[in-house]
Amino acid sequence: MTIDMNKVEAFAGQILGDQGAAITALLVHIGDKLGLYKALQAGGPMTSIELADKTGTAERYVREWLANQAASGYLEYDAETTRFALPPEHAMVLAEETSPAFMVGGFESMAGLFRDEPQLTDAFRTGDGVGWHQHDARLFRGVERFFKPGYLANLTSSWIPALDGVEAKLAAGTLVADVGCGHGASTLVLARTYPQSSFVGFDSHPESIEVARQRAEEEGLADRVRFEVASAQDFPGSDYGLICFFDCLHDMGDPVGGAARAHQTLADDGAVMLVEPMAGDRLEDNLHPVGRLYYGFSTVCCTPASLSQDVGLGLGAQAGEARLTEVLNEAGFRRVRRATETPVNMVLEARK
Ligand SMILES: C[S@@+](CC[C@H](N)C(=O)[O-])C[C@H]1O[C@@H](n2cnc3c(N)ncnc32)[C@H](O)[C@@H]1O
Incomplete structure (x- = not known):
């Protein structure tokens, strides 16, 4: 049997994406419990220091969490101000409990x-x-x-x-x-x-x-x-x-x-x-x-x-x-x- 290396590469790429989604699922749950999405929705774009201050959390953890969320495309990162933003459309999915698009319960x-x-x-x-x-x-x-x-x-x-x-x-x-x-x-x-x-x-x-x-x-x-x-x-x-x-x-x-x-x-x-x-x-x-x-x-x-x-x-x-x-x-x-x-x-x- 010959192995099609292009197929291997494409499938490994899919699994890489799925592994990223799987570990991000844990981070979504943690962010939800700590109120990080709701704070970003209410407070607008924030640095890790500002978000940690607002939510009573440890900045070093929050900084790493924010980086994962930006890499996931959930948050937008502005390299000039070093602030992270939750777009209002994403807030409907991640922060607003009564929005028809809210999906964090999963x-x-x-x-x-x-x-x-x-x-x-x-x-x-x-x-x-x-x-x-x-x-x-x-x-x-x-x-x-x-x-x-x-x-x-x-x-x-x-x-x-x-x-x-x-x-x-x-x-x-x-x-x-x-x-x-x-x-x-x-x-x-x-x-x-x-x-x-x-x-x-x-x-x-x-x-x-x-x-x-x-x-x-x-x-x-x-x-x-x-x-x-x-x-x-x-x-x-x-x-x-x-x-x-x-x-x-x-x-x-x-x-x-x-x-x-x-x-x-x-x-x-x-x-x-x-x-x-x-x-x-x-x-x-x-x-x-x-x-x-x-x-x-x-x-x-x-x-x-x-x-x-x-x-x-x-x-x-x-x-x-x-x-x-x-x-x-x-x-x-x-x-x-x-x-x-x-x-x-x-x-x-x-x-x-
Ligand atoms: C997926 S949950 C859905 C709960 C709720 N209907 C909702 O939409 O949020 C399934 C529910 O069915 C209940 N259930 C399972 N078997 C049952 C049974 N034989 N009689 C009554 N309730 C049952 C479970 O306890 C659970 O609360």
């Missing part, structure tokens, strides 16, 4: 997952699952911050209106369940917009429910929003006008059981909204940057979570519309359609 989750590596490597050997509760807590907060910008930008302005008659029902007042709600970001976005309706978020992870309750208190929504520990297969209640699953059905061991419970507890004219990562039906449709990111998270987070539960279906985060429709049909839903989508999410509507 790095927080990754930091937690690196910490979890020994148990994940073991799971590859044994085939055992790794439950949601077994992860470093940064995963949970990172997931909340990763998905929340998408909910703020899309949930009430385009996803709900894309469902048949649901917006009017929410405005008039109905009962809504948000199953697998995590820290409740989606539940609270809905509750703020539709004051006539009542909301209950369910999740099998007690620590997440505790945080969701705190968020509801902080936002003054605790009178209309309840959060309860319950699993998707047997959450309580009946006659829900809307039941939502946000980026969680594929994490469940028994997604058919969860969807079947939704079928049982849904009002006859109610709707299920299933939000899942955007994916084509075939692996070969997903070999691109979005697929790369989601297969990555799926390998170390979603699939192990599913395998840790009864049934252990292991749908994976890139199951695709056809497979998800099958799950909903198996659970009893007769009508399933893709209501809308974004570049990273698909929104399915299911009816009895």
